[in-house]
Amino acid sequence: MFEVLGMSSPNVLKLVLMLEECGFDYRLRHVDVFAGQQFDPAFLAISPNNKVPVLIDQRGAEPFAVFESASALLYLSEASGLMMPADAHLRSRAMSWLMLQTASVGPMFGQYVHFFRYAPEDERGYGLRRYESEAVRILGVLERRLAESPNLAGEEYGLADVATLPWIRTADSIFPLFKREGAWNEFPALRRWFEAGLARPATGRAVAALDALLSDDVAAFGRADSDAIDRFCGRGRHDHSAKLSAATTA
Template identity: 40%
Template sequence: MIDLYTFTTPNGRKISIALEELGLPYTPHVVDITKGEQFKPEFLAISPNNKIPAIVDHDVPGGLKVFESGAILVYLAEKTGKLMPTDAAGRAEVMQWLMFQMSGFGPMFGQLNYFSRTASEKVPLAIDRFRNECARLTGVLDRHLSSRDYVAREYSIADIALYPWAAGVRQLVPELFSSASGILQWLERVGQRPAVQRGMKVPELQR
């Protein structure tokens, strides 16, 4: 059994999607980052960077703690032998697109969201800088997906990492995606997967 500590963010949903795809039993625990619950000592003992998601794998004696969404995805893929090719070329392809999401696609759109919507002071230079970088990254992904069904040779943790971000930020800056037919077709293809649909609903918050 795996304990999943998460919230309704793209990074959190990566892991619930992966767990659903892999068919691993898990219990989701809400860490409400809007209330500062990520700073509680009991959560910091699991995720010292005070970020969701994090897991505790109780299949490992003593309970194995893993934080950072990319590290969790790789761990789950290696644990099950699924969603990650075993040959060097296939693994490299998945890993490079996973890193593309972790280092660029997620952080840049996160910064754009902050400076354009959340920040109390609107700084045009910052908004333009991150919007331009987001446009560039969207173009990179769209060109790549224009000739293939999935990010790598087959559906993998790279798709799982990118999907919640692309699905969410499409609503933030729809103009960047209006002509991105490769991404739009991929979003529809991945979004039709039952495990993805289930994972996107985790956690269900009590209102």
């Protein structure tokens, strides 16, 4: 049995997709990031970067926790022997696309979400344009790859696809850039891959399971006051750089 600590976000969906693809038993436990539960000492002990998801392997005598979603995907791949090619070159190719997801897709798309959803209206402009530009550039990288290959690492659907699909799902459902008429027409190969990924039975089960956390997130967001949102965004009295300058001028 595995446990996933998380919320209804794309990084959490990665793990649920992988658990479903591998056929592992698992349960989901909600973490209220708007109430700051990711900063609790007990949570930081298993996730030092105060982020969800965390994967907990309950199969041994002692539970074993894995933080960082790509690391958890690799853990599950090793535990199952699935979703990564054995051939060294194919495996390296899969790693490259997995790393591209963790280094570029997630962080750039995530910052884009931050600016259109949380940035104050009068401070939004430059950041929004910067991350929208990056998001479109990265979508183009994925488009070019998927125009020449059925899946990111090659013929087989695998870890890099599982890592990337949740962010394309988020892009499709909430990115302002995809609200523009005909935006998807720019990415036909990406769209073909995305629709094929969504049609997988494991994806259907994973999305249904993750939806169980959506109502918890909506309720958590509804309870959050402006100070709680500031803590979530690391601004206002929760601005980490302000703490640094207070320490250095003392």
